[in-house]
Amino acid sequence: MMGKTVFVRDLAPGDNVDDVFAAADKQVLLKKNGERYLTVALSDVSGRVKAVAWDNVEEIKAAFESGDYVWVKGRAADYRGEIQVVMAEAARLDPGGVDPSLFLPKTRRDPEKMLARLAALAESIGRGPLRELCAGLLSDTAFTGRFIHAPAAKSMHHAYVGGLLEHTLSVALMAEKVALHYGLDRDFLIAGALFHDLGKIEEFSMKGAIEYSDEGRLLNHVVLGLRLLDGRIALQADLPPEEALLLRHMVVSHHGAREFGAPEPPKTLEAVALNLIDDLDAKVAGIRDFLDSQTGDGAWSAYHNLLGRHFFRG
Numbered sequence: 001m002m003g004k005t006v007f008v009r010d011l012a013p014g015d016n017v018d019d020v021f022a023a024a025d026k027q028v029l030l031k032k033n034g035e036r037y038l039t040v041a042l043s044d045v046s047g048r049v050k051a052v053a054w055d056n057v058e059e060i061k062a063a064f065e066s067g068d069y070v071w072v073k074g075r076a077a078d079y080r081g082e083i084q085v086v087m088a089e090a091a092r093l094d095p096g097g098v099d100p101s102l103f104l105p106k107t108r109r110d111p112e113k114m115l116a117r118l119a120a121l122a123e124s125i126g127r128g129p130l131r132e133l134c135a136g137l138l139s140d141t142a143f144t145g146r147f148i149h150a151p152a153a154k155s156m157h158h159a160y161v162g163g164l165l166e167h168t169l170s171v172a173l174m175a176e177k178v179a180l181h182y183g184l185d186r187d188f189l190i191a192g193a194l195f196h197d198l199g200k201i202e203e204f205s206m207k208g209a210i211e212y213s214d215e216g217r218l219l220n221h222v223v224l225g226l227r228l229l230d231g232r233i234a235l236q237a238d239l240p241p242e243e244a245l246l247l248r249h250m251v252v253s254h255h256g257a258r259e260f261g262a263p264e265p266p267k268t269l270e271a272v273a274l275n276l277i278d279d280l281d282a283k284v285a286g287i288r289d290f291l292d293s294q295t296g297d298g299a300w301s302a303y304h305n306l307l308g309r310h311f312f313r314g
Helices: 057-063 111-123 128-138 140-147 161-181 188-197 214-235 241-253 268-292
Strands: 014-029 035-044 047-051 069-079 082-093 204-206 209-211
Touching: 014 057, 035 057, 047 057, 047 069, 057 082, 069 161, 111 128, 111 161, 111 188, 128 140, 128 214, 128 241, 161 188, 161 214, 161 268, 188 214, 188 241, 188 268, 209 214, 214 241, 241 268
Parallel strands: 047 082
Antiparallel strands: 014 035, 014 069, 035 047, 069 082, 204 209
């Protein structure tokens, strides 16, 4: 098996790069003068870095595809406060000769313990049919075998093996506390937390890197999650139709607004709460991962493009 000596987290401006990475998001773009250049995300178990090719664009473009393991030769540089790799050469590698554990980061927590804690929450649901719906899902080994490995995102938050389970458990634990604090329906908040993101099992594929599946790009995880939920509801004949409808609404509305990908905005208190809990967990986890990825010892982070700000590191 081919090893690695250079990891993303250790790159500094001026470093020579001559190592193996997982490639994703390969794109050919145009400069202002109309010339073509290549961008790609390179990743390993330690993180992700943007790479560009200004020269030999066609040759490098033809050498690999997104999802491949790629040998890259070039140099690390500083670009607006972030590390960027300028590629001079690249070549696809046979995945059989590469150790995949060097490229896909994974949760630091024990998946079996997280799954057991989530199952205990499901078993604590008071409504019998709703409890059986949730507990039955988590006792289905064909489902859990995929669930414990799935990521929750490609890059923003919990973007690693086991990330979806970690995020789902976190949302469910907060849902229990929020339901108690505000006097909301605990059963529905826990059930909504369990099902809200399960479409991500189908939305992403993992080879050398986390990528969108064809279904993920064409349908997105809200639609895929609703399909998964409907499949489970079909197995639970005694679930009251109104409860099934309200649970479907929580899945459909958990992104909060149409401009953020929700077909409908939240229209019950429990759906509103789920949207806010989900957003809080995603943002805190995403910002924490962003800060952990920062190099140097300055008081401020690099600029976070998606959230539009620097973060104070202290």
